[in-house]
Amino acid sequence: MAMTMTQKILAAHAGLPEVKAGQLINAKLDMVLGNDITSPVAINEFTRSGFTGVFDTDKIAMVMDHFAPNKDIKAAQQTKQCRTFAREFHIKNYFDVGEMGIEHALLPEKGLVAPGECVIGADSHTCTYGALGAFSTGVGSTDMAAGMATGEAWFKVPSAIRFVLTGKLQPRVSGKDVILHIIGKIGVDGALYRSMEFTGPGLASLSMDDRLCIANMAIEAGAKNGIFEVDDITRAYMDERVTRPYTAFKADEDAEYDETYEINLSEIEPTVACPHLPENARLAKELGDIHPDQVVIGSCTNGRLSDMAAAAEILKGKHIAPGIRCIVIPATQAVYKDCIRLGYMDTFIDAGCAVSTPTCGPCLGGYMGVLAENEIAVSTTNRNFVGRMGHATSKIYLSSPEVAAATALCGHIVDPRDL
Numbered sequence: 001m002a003m004t005m006t007q008k009i010l011a012a013h014a015g016l017p018e019v020k021a022g023q024l025i026n027a028k029l030d031m032v033l034g035n036d037i038t039s040p041v042a043i044n045e046f047t048r049s050g051f052t053g054v055f056d057t058d059k060i061a062m063v064m065d066h067f068a069p070n071k072d073i074k075a076a077q078q079t080k081q082c083r084t085f086a087r088e089f090h091i092k093n094y095f096d097v098g099e100m101g102i103e104h105a106l107l108p109e110k111g112l113v114a115p116g117e118c119v120i121g122a123d124s125h126t127c128t129y130g131a132l133g134a135f136s137t138g139v140g141s142t143d144m145a146a147g148m149a150t151g152e153a154w155f156k157v158p159s160a161i162r163f164v165l166t167g168k169l170q171p172r173v174s175g176k177d178v179i180l181h182i183i184g185k186i187g188v189d190g191a192l193y194r195s196m197e198f199t200g201p202g203l204a205s206l207s208m209d210d211r212l213c214i215a216n217m218a219i220e221a222g223a224k225n226g227i228f229e230v231d232d233i234t235r236a237y238m239d240e241r242v243t244r245p246y247t248a249f250k251a252d253e254d255a256e257y258d259e260t261y262e263i264n265l266s267e268i269e270p271t272v273a274c275p276h277l278p279e280n281a282r283l284a285k286e287l288g289d290i291h292p293d294q295v296v297i298g299s300c301t302n303g304r305l306s307d308m309a310a311a312a313e314i315l316k317g318k319h320i321a322p323g324i325r326c327i328v329i330p331a332t333q334a335v336y337k338d339c340i341r342l343g344y345m346d347t348f349i350d351a352g353c354a355v356s357t358p359t360c361g362p363c364l365g366g367y368m369g370v371l372a373e374n375e376i377a378v379s380t381t382n383r384n385f386v387g388r389m390g391h392a393t394s395k396i397y398l399s400s401p402e403v404a405a406a407t408a409l410c411g412h413i414v415d416p417r418d419l
Contacts (some may be wrong), residue, residue, distance in 0.1 A: 002252035004160040005227050006195040009135040009249050013118040021159035021256075029059065030134075031113060032147040033121030035103055035360075036064040036075070039082045041141035042122055046085075046148060054089045055151030061093035061112060062086055063103035066360045068096065071367040101332025101358045104128040104216060104300035108208075109332055111241030115230045115248045120144065120153050125300055125382065127218045130227035131211035133234055133248055137225045158224040160195040161186075162257040165202030167266030172416040174310065175210030176302055176380065176400035179217045180271040182263065184281025192222035194258060197251065199229045202265045208237045209306040216301045217382050220278040270415050272378075273398035276386045284403050287413040292397070293375040295320075295408040296389075298329025298356070299363045302380035302401050305335050311405040312344040314416060315351040321411030326353040327362060327369045353408070365389045371396075378407045 001018045003011065011019045013027035034042055039062050054060055062082050067075035079096065086094035093112060100106065104125050107113050115133030119126065122144040129136035139153065147153050163182065183190070196218045198211075206214075211228050218226025228234070230248035238246070270284040297303075297311050308330055320326045328348045330336040336358065339345050348355050362369030363381040371377055371390030377397065379389065384396035397413065406416035 002254040002256065004195060004251045004255045004257070005133070005197055005229065005249050006135050006160060006225060007157060009116055009118060010155060010157055012116070012247070019157045021157055023157045024154060025157060026152055026154050027118055029120060029147050029151050029153055030117035031059050031061060031119040032144060033061045033063070033103060033107065033119065033123065033126060034144050035062070035066055035123055036068055036079050036082055037066045038122035038141050038144065040078045042144040042148065043081060043085045045142050045145035049145065049149070051149040054091065054148050057090045057092050059151070060091050060148050061107060062091060063095045063106055064097065064100050065102050065358065066364065067366055068100060068359065069357070099333065102300045102303055102360055105303055105331035105335070108132060108212065109241070109334060114238060114242045114244065114246035115234060116246050120147050124219045125216050127223065127225045128212055128216040128300060130218065130225050131208065131215040133228060133230035135225055135227065138219065158193055158195045159258050160197050161191055162260040163196060163198045164200035164260060164262045165198060165206070165265055166200055166262060167202050167264040168205040169265045169268060172402045173268055173270060174400045174402060175206060175213035177268050177271045178210070178263070178265065179214045180273050180278065180281050180398065181268050183217065183221050183273070183278045184271070185261070186221055188220060188277055188279045189222040191218065193224050196221065196223045196226040198227070199251070202263070203229060203231055204233070205265060207306060208233060209304045212304065213301050217278070220382060270400060270403050270417065272403060272413060273384055275384055275395040275397065278384060278398060284399065284413055285415040287397070290376065290397060290413045291411055292324065292378045292407060294325045294327070294369060294371065294377045295404050296327050296329070296362050296369055296377060296379040296381060297401050297404050298331060299360065299381040300331065301382045303329055303331025303335065305338050307380065307401040308335060308339050308344050311401045312347045314402060314405040314419060315409065316347045318351055318409055320352045320408040324408050324411055326408040327356060328353045329356045330358060332358055362389055378404050378413060380404050
C-alpha cells in the first residue's frame with residue numbers, strides 16, 4: 001500500500017508494514033516534551049497513575065520557557081515541581097534559566113530531534129519538528145505522562161494534504177508569509193486532523209528557519225502535523241547537530257492525498273493575519289491605516305537568528321516611531337549570543353527596542369509585553385485569538401519579522417519592500 005511521509009514514520013514506529021488513514025495504532029516515541037505550564041499537570045498524572053520510572057532519561061525534555069525567569073509565586077512553584085521531578089528521575093534534557101530557550105527553537109538547535117523520528121509534546125506547536133522530516137505533534141498532559149512512563153503513544157493515522165512548492169521567495173518575504181498565505185487560503189480548519197506535507201522544487205529556496213516557521217503554524221490550520229521532505233538543506237542542518245543514525249522517509253509516488261495545492265513562492269507577498277484568526281490574511285500593503293501600540297519580534301515561530309538578522313537589517317541606524325513599544329526576544333541563548341557577536345543587540349537597543357532573555361511570555365499574554373485594553377500589537381507570534389496577548393479588547397496582527405520591524409519604524413503596518 002502506498003503511504004505518505006507521515007504514514008511511513010508512524011508505520012515504522014508501530015512496527016507495522018503499513019498503515020492507512022483512520023487506523024488506530026500504538027507507536028514508540030523518540031522524544032517526549034513538556035514545558036513549565038504543561039509538565040506539572042503531566043507530573044501530577046504520572047504520580048497519580050503510580051508510575052515509578054521513566055522509559056528513557058535521554059528521550060524526555062522539559063523546557064522552562066513560558067514564565068521563566070519566574071513571573072510570580074505560582075510560576076515559581078511550577079518550575080520547582082519540574083526541577084524536582086527532573087532531578088529525581090535523572091532527566092538529562094532539562095533546561096532552566098540561563099540554559100533554556102523557547103522549546104521549539106531549542107530542541108532542533110540541540111539536535112534532540114532528527115528526520116524520521118516520532119515526537120510528542122504537551123504544547124500544540126510541537127508540530128514544528130516536521131521541518132526536519134520528523135512526525136511531531138502536540139498532545140495533552142495526560143498523554144505526556146503516559147509517554148514519559150511507557151515510551152509509547154496512540155494515534156489515529158491522519159490523511160494528508162500535499163503542498164507542492166515552486167519558485168523562489170522575493171527579498172524581504174519569508175516562511176511566515178508563506179504559511180499565513182496558506183492558512184488564508186485553506187482556513188483554520190482546512191487541514192483538520194490531517195498531515196500537511198511539503199514537497200516540490202521550491203523547497204530548495206527555503207532555509208531551515210523558513211521551514212521551522214511553516215511547520216510550527218501547521219496547527220493553526222488545524223493540522224495534526226506538518227512535515228517537509230528531507231533534502232540536502234535538512235541533511236546539512238543535521239550534520240552540524242546530530243551524530244546518531246536517522247531515516248529520511250519519502251512519500252510514495254502514488255501516495256493518496258485528500259488535496260494537492262501548488263504554491264508558487266515567487267508570487268507570495270508580505271502577508272499579515274488580522275484579528276482574530278490566523279486565516280484573516282491580507283497583504284501588508286493594504287493595512288497602512290493600522291497603527292500599533294506594540295511590536296513583538298520573537299517566539300517559537302520567528303525568534304531564530306535569521307529572524308533577528310532580518311529585523312536588524314531593517315532597523316540598523318534608525319529609530320522606532322514615537323509611541324511604539326518594540327520588544328525583541330531571541331529564541332535561545334545561542335541566538336542571543338550570536339546577536340551580540342554580530343552587532344544586532346546594539347542595533348536593537350540603539351533603535352529603541354527592549355531586548356529580553358528567551359521566553360514565550362508575550363505570545364500567550366503571560367508577561368514581558370502584556371497588552372492593555374484596546375491596544376494593538378503587530379507580532380511575529382503564531383496566534384491572534386481574542387485576548388491571546390492580554391486584554392480581551394486588544395487586537396493582534398501576525399506578521400513576519402520584516403513586516404514587524406518595518407512597522408516599528410514607520411508607526412503603521414507597511415510592506416518592508418517599500419523601505
